[in-house]
Amino acid sequence: MKNDRGILVGADAQQEWLLSWWWENYRRHNDYPISFADFGLSEETRSWCKERGDLIDLREAPEFVKGQNEVDPLLAKEWESLYPPTFWKLREAWFKKPLACREFPYNWTLWIDLDCEIIGSLEGIWSYREFGVALAKDPFAKTAEHTIYNSGVILFQKNHPLILEWAKGSPEGNGLFRGDQDLLSHLIAKGGYALSELPPIYNWCVGRENKEGGKPFVFHFSGDLAKSYLKMKLRADSLAKGLPLEAIAKLGRPAKSPF
Numbered sequence: 120m121k122n123d124r125g126i127l128v129g130a131d132a133q134q135e136w137l138l139s140w141w142w143e144n145y146r147r148h149n150d151y152p153i154s155f156a157d158f159g160l161s162e163e164t165r166s167w168c169k170e171r172g173d174l175i176d177l178r179e180a181p182e183f184v185k186g187q188n189e190v191d192p193l194l195a196k197e198w199e200s201l202y203p204p205t206f207w208k209l210r211e212a213w214f215k216k217p218l219a220c221r222e223f224p225y226n227w228t229l230w231i232d233l234d235c236e237i238i239g240s241l242e243g244i245w246s247y248r249e250f251g252v253a254l255a256k257d258p259f260a261k262t263a264e265h266t267i268y269n270s271g272v273i274l275f276q277k278n279h280p281l282i283l284e285w286a287k288g289s290p291e292g293n294g295l296f297r298g299d300q301d302l303l304s305h306l307i308a309k310g311g312y313a314l315s316e317l318p319p320i321y322n323w324c325v326g327r328e329n330k331e332g333g334k335p336f337v338f339h340f341s342g343d344l345a346k347s348y349l350k351m352k353l354r355a356d357s358l359a360k361g362l363p364l365e366a367i368a369k370l371g372r373p374a375k376s377p378f
Contacts, residue, residue: 124229128232155174156215217303235338255268265308267304268307281306281312323337
């Protein structure tokens with residue numbers, strides 16, 4: 120059925136170097152329609168996205184994410200004691216993710232972070248639709264009063280109350296949460312939402328110990344260390360293919376790259 124299922128990804132200029140790498144892996148195994156959420160992409164990358172799917176323009180979303188100097192100092196100090204300081208720059212895109220999920224046109228949406236390497240068919244993930252939302256637990260979550268879910272892969276039904284509350288809470292409450300998944304996990308616990316738990320094979324955080332067995336379908340390069348490894352891997356793969364150095368300097372992105 121048209122508009123029944125679709126994939127949603129999003130990025131700003133900081134993450135757009137991942138787009139072509141993500142796309143190549145995705146298209147190797149899947150052909151669901153794609154929508155790209157624009158959190159501040161370059162014009163070249165916007166054109167690249169339009170050639171491959173729909174573009175959801177969120178560039179003009181009001182600036183609502185609190186900066187380092189606007190967050191309670193004690194809370195900011197706690198976050199900084201647990202995570203690398205790079206998260207401050209990433210929060211702006213993170214907290215636009217709930218807005219993109221609210222705007223998605225399909226009946227069932229699968230959000231996938233761009234730092235996820237898709238290495239197989241995603242057909243099996245649609246079976247986890249019983250409660251309207253499905254997420255995997257975050258294996259590296261720091262101490263919390265409740266379960267922390269990893270928001271790198273989210274299966275959800277259009278207009279699900281949890282997604283709507285997440286989108287509403289993002290502008291209102293981002294000063295109290297380090298990232299969008301912390302807010303989402305808080306809302307799940309507070310609201311007692313029922314959800315389906317995705318098995319780790321659909322959101323396999325790199326560095327996670329494989330206790331359950333099974334072949335992952337999605338490798339998630341979450342965190343600074345994993346991203347550094349991914350950049351080295353992309354460079355090595357390009358060298359092995361005999362690409363010229365000027366191409367390697369641009370690898371993994373349709374436009375500007377932080378390499």
